[in-house]
Amino acid sequence: MSDKLNFHFDVDGENFVSAGQASVQVKKNLRELGLPPEVIRRVSIAMYEGEINMVIHANGGFADVDVYEDKIVITLDDKGPGIKDIALAMQEGYSTASDQVRSLGFGAGMGLPNMKRYTDDMQIDTRVGVGTKITMTIRL
Amino acid sequence: MKIREIKELLDAEVVCGEDALETDVHSACGSDMMSDVLAYVKDQAVLLTGLVNSQVIRTAAMMDMVCVVFVRSKVPTPEMIELAEESSIALLASGKRMYEACGTLYYHGLGGAKHE
Ligand SMILES: Nc1ncnc2c1ncn2[C@@H]1O[C@H](COP(=O)(O)OP(=O)(O)O)[C@@H](O)[C@H]1O
Numbered sequence: 001m002s003d004k005l006n007f008h009f010d011v012d013g014e015n016f017v018s019a020g021q022a023s024v025q026v027k028k029n030l031r032e033l034g035l036p037p038e039v040i041r042r043v044s045i046a047m048y049e050g051e052i053n054m055v056i057h058a059n060g061g062f063a064d065v066d067v068y069e070d071k072i073v074i075t076l077d078d079k080g081p082g083i084k085d086i087a088l089a090m091q092e093g094y095s096t097a098s099d100q101v102r103s104l105g106f107g108a109g110m111g112l113p114n115m116k117r118y119t120d121d122m123q124i125d126t127r128v129g130v131g132t133k134i135t136m137t138i139r140l
Numbered sequence: 141m142k143i144r145e146i147k148e149l150l151d152a153e154v155v156c157g158e159d160a161l162e163t164d165v166h167s168a169c170g171s172d173m174m175s176d177v178l179a180y181v182k183d184q185a186v187l188l189t190g191l192v193n194s195q196v197i198r199t200a201a202m203m204d205m206v207c208v209v210f211v212r213s214k215v216p217t218p219e220m221i222e223l224a225e226e227s228s229i230a231l232l233a234s235g236k237r238m239y240e241a242c243g244t245l246y247y248h249g250l251g252g253a254k255h256e
């Protein structure tokens with residue numbers, strides 16, 4: 001594989017106000033690279049859902065976006081509580097979000113299904129008590 | 141419908157994006173749940189909401205929306221205004237409630253989602 005571009009972010013889990021910042025920056029960067037709007041939209045939504053999840057469910061972590069010639073890979077890595085039952089978490093409408101999170105406009109249980117829908121591949125690598133790493137690929 | 145007409149129909153104040161008033165928009169959605177906007181919205185250009193936080197603006201930016209209308213006299217924070225300006229999103233603020241605001245725009249020809 002030829003050269004890649006990497007965008008790396010610390011996602012602050014303490015501060016909800018900043019949640020989504022990394023995704024906004026990625027969108028800007030991808031626009032500057034001149035990628036097709038539909039690709040940018042898919043990357044943006046998938047990453048934004050994942051970034052919000054890291055803040056509301058996992059106390060933050062790291063986000064990486066790698067742009068290759070033929071694909072974009074989004075990696076979200078946290079040291080949160082992990083996901084006990086991935087099949088359950090992937091169900092539309094399933095959410096453990098608190099009322100507090102819901103009052104902020106999130107927690108409909110559509111994030112993970114949405115991330116899968118907008119990407120060509122999604123891998124969830126998670127261990128309870130250790131953390132979660134989600135890798136999403138969008139082909140160009 | 142032009143953003144200017146939305147402003148007039150909803151008796152709204154332009155918080156930012158004065159230069160976008162002549163932009164044409166073809167559909168809108170109304171929600172206080174950003175999760176639902178992310179999951180169900182397709183190509184709507186306008187978001188009506190009673191929720192006030194930075195994620196409203198970021199959600200609109202992710203969805204390539206061009207205008208956010210705050211209903212029920214909600215006032216966006218300076219940080220939200222700054223975010224909106226960075227993403228070229230016009231912000232309007234109306235005293236109308238959600239139901240009335242959406243109904244008014246719909247009645248005047250601004251449609252909702254095209255169902256998949
Ligand atoms: N990074 C994560 N760490 C731990 N749990 C997670 C993470 N992401 C998602 N989950 C779990 O999966 C559930 C479903 O996620 P999602 O579909 O995004 O819905 P929501 O965020 O609205 O709850 C969450 O409620 C949570 O229990």
Ligand SMILES: [Mg+2]
Nearest residue numbers: 049053111112
């Ligand atoms: Mg979520």
